[in-house]
Amino acid sequence: MPFVSNLLRSGTALAVIALAAQPAQAQTDDVGVEILQLLVDEGVIPLEKAQQLLDRAKKAAELRAQREAPKTSSTIDVPYVPEAVRNQIRDQVKAEVIAEAETKRWIAPNKMPGWLDRITLSGDFRLRYQANLFSDTNFPQFPDVNAIVQAGGSPRNDFPLLNSTINRYMLRYRARLGVEAKITDQVKVGFRLASGDNPGPVSTNETLGDFFQKDGIYIDRAFVELSPLEQVTLVGGRMPNPFVSTDMVWDTDINPEGVAAKLSYQFGEETLNTRLFLTGGWFPLQERELDPYDRNLVAGQAGVEFEPAEKLKLTVAGAYYDFRNVQGIRNAPDGSRLNDFTAPLFLSQGNSLFDLRTDGVTSLPGLASKFELVAGTGSIAYSGFGDIGVRLTGEYVHNIGFNRAEIAARRVGEPASVPPENYGYQVRLDVGHDKIAKLGDWQLGVGYKRIGTDAVLDIFTDSDFGLGGTDVKGYLIEGQLGVFTNTAIGVNWYSTKSINRAPFDVDVLQINLTSGF
Known part of the structure; x- marks a missing residue:
């Protein structure tokens, strides 16, 4: 029946959304898994399709968990550097490179050979x-x-x-x-x-x-x-x-x-x-x-x-x-x-x-x-x-x-x-x-x-x-x-x-x- 089919397809989508929205640890007991199982049992989707949906949802949840995980000792913090300081560093490095280039005759800006x-x-x-x-x-x-x-x-x-x-x-x-x-x-x-x-x-x-x-x-x-x-x-x-x-x-x-x-x-x-x-x-x-x-x-x-x-x-x-x-x-x-x-x-x-x-x-x-x-x-x-x-x-x-x-x-x-x-x-x-x-x-x-x-x-x-x-x-x-x-x-x-x-x-x-x- 069209109405039932539409309802079942909506349920599949809701199940996947629910799996992606839950924490990774709770997903094995989630009701969404039972819904996927019900859909398989009723013949709405094949087992392979259900497994693919489940694997995709788990990966998305794991990536979100990593982003939200607390910092560890191996985490590198990059502090904010003001623009004036960045310009000063840039000019200093440029001057050192030019000085070495002129000394070794690599290049001499605005000068003859x-x-x-x-x-x-x-x-x-x-x-x-x-x-x-x-x-x-x-x-x-x-x-x-x-x-x-x-x-x-x-x-x-x-x-x-x-x-x-x-x-x-x-x-x-x-x-x-x-x-x-x-x-x-x-x-x-x-x-x-x-x-x-x-x-x-x-x-x-x-x-x-x-x-x-x-x-x-x-x-x-x-x-x-x-x-x-x-x-x-x-x-x-x-x-x-x-x-x-x-x-x-x-x-x-x-x-x-x-x-x-x-x-x-x-x-x-x-x-x-x-x-x-x-x-x-x-x-x-x-x-x-x-x-x-x-x-x-x-x-x-x-x-x-x-x-x-x-x-x-x-x-x-x-x-x-x-x-x-x-x-x-x-x-x-x-x-x-x-x-x-x-x-x-x-x-x-x-x-x-x-x-x-x-x-x-x-x-x-x-x-x-x-x-x-x-x-x-x-x-x-x-x-x-x-x-x-x-x-x-x-x-x-x-x-x-x-x-x-x-x-x-x-x-x-x-x-x-x-x-x-x-x-x-x-x-x-x-x-x-x-x-x-x-x-x-x-x-x-x-x-x-x-x-x-x-x-x-x-x-x-x-x-x-x-x-x-x-x-x-x-x-x-x-x-x-x-x-x-x-x-x-x-x-x-x-x-x-x-x-x-x-x-x-x-x-x-x-x-x-x-x-x-």
């Missing part, structure tokens, strides 16, 4: 406006001797001219990027790239105004430096200038190529913090496979640096520069060109020249003088005004290889030339901060130069003063002011006149924006 600690990057960018302002009384027919040399000679009656009368206004830039890697405590490697209009030895300026053509990049430095002893440094390659000098002998952009050795010994305070230094080097200037007279420079310098009083430092150095085989050799009278190779790779303006050619049709200039220079450089610096320093620098150079009679003999048969001179000097005063590092830092320099015709090689002297070269005298004013971190605005003014040649007077104005790292 360890090998980069030995690498130093540097660079700078300078944007410059430059005005070359020529005198109206300048001689208009100066031959552009560097252009003639670069062309391998020119017709005698149609040679290129140097601009000496038309003012020039330019926008230029200089960009440099360098890297130095400390391989070990005794070995360092340096490399630097720089911009430039040409691969010449001095200027790294790039002049804008070529219909947006891409600009060239040159290797400005590439050298290795060894320090086998604390007092000894050996350098090879294209290196920073190893000599103490001013820009009268060496333009500040010069990076000699060759090998050099530097020795230095530092005494203690009881001897005025005296430091003795000695530098020597050999520098190839021009190497040719079939030329038995390779051009090279052999140079040496000795000097001393000491502090006669607190915050007062004196530096004195004497140098010897022997530029070997740079003098030209005239070709044979038959008009041959076998000695054209003795022409220099580059020329500026000012040095005594003569014509290597004898054909009567073309001309190729060569250097008429030898260059064996003796230079004395000295400076006195005072740093007793806080961040402001004062430095007075002087340099005198004398070309002892100069021979007036020899120069005249090489010029036999040529038109009258500029009377040669073999000495030069410079005096300069600098005041201000050592470098422009922040807003308000400043530097100011004033100076006077007089560079005789053959006092130095004209291709290596300052390329800004008189637009480069020798046979020039005048004064200079340079200044710059920090406007941001490592960023400065500067103004330079060079006013120069020729000494012995035809009038060549020029004022050079430069306005710079420089930033570096």
